[in-house]
Amino acid sequence: MNQIVNMIMRRVMGRLINKGVDFGFHQASKIGKGKNGKGQQAQLSSEEDARREHAGREQGKQSRDMLKNMRRLNRF
Numbered sequence: 001m002n003q004i005v006n007m008i009m010r011r012v013m014g015r016l017i018n019k020g021v022d023f024g025f026h027q028a029s030k031i032g033k034g035k036n037g038k039g040q041q042a043q044l045s046s047e048e049d050a051r052r053e054h055a056g057r058e059q060g061k062q063s064r065d066m067l068k069n070m071r072r073l074n075r076f
Contacts, residue, residue: 009073012073013070013073013074016066016069016070020063020066027059
């Protein structure tokens with residue numbers, strides 16, 4: 001019975017980790033697209049800057065929540 005639970009937990013954790021990695025790469029590619037050809041970041045409006053700051057805070061909250069959930073799942 002314990003082996004079955006461990007097998008299911010490994011599969012669930014693997015999927016969560018893969019989704020997190022995919023999300024991270026997706027966010028990194030979005031940041032890269034915001035640059036111009038010379039490698040310098042394009043001029044941002046204050047609205048766009050505020051939106052990016054908000055998105056960064058939300059991403060931080062989401063990653064903290066994911067870590068909490070992973071710690072909870074690893075207790076069993």
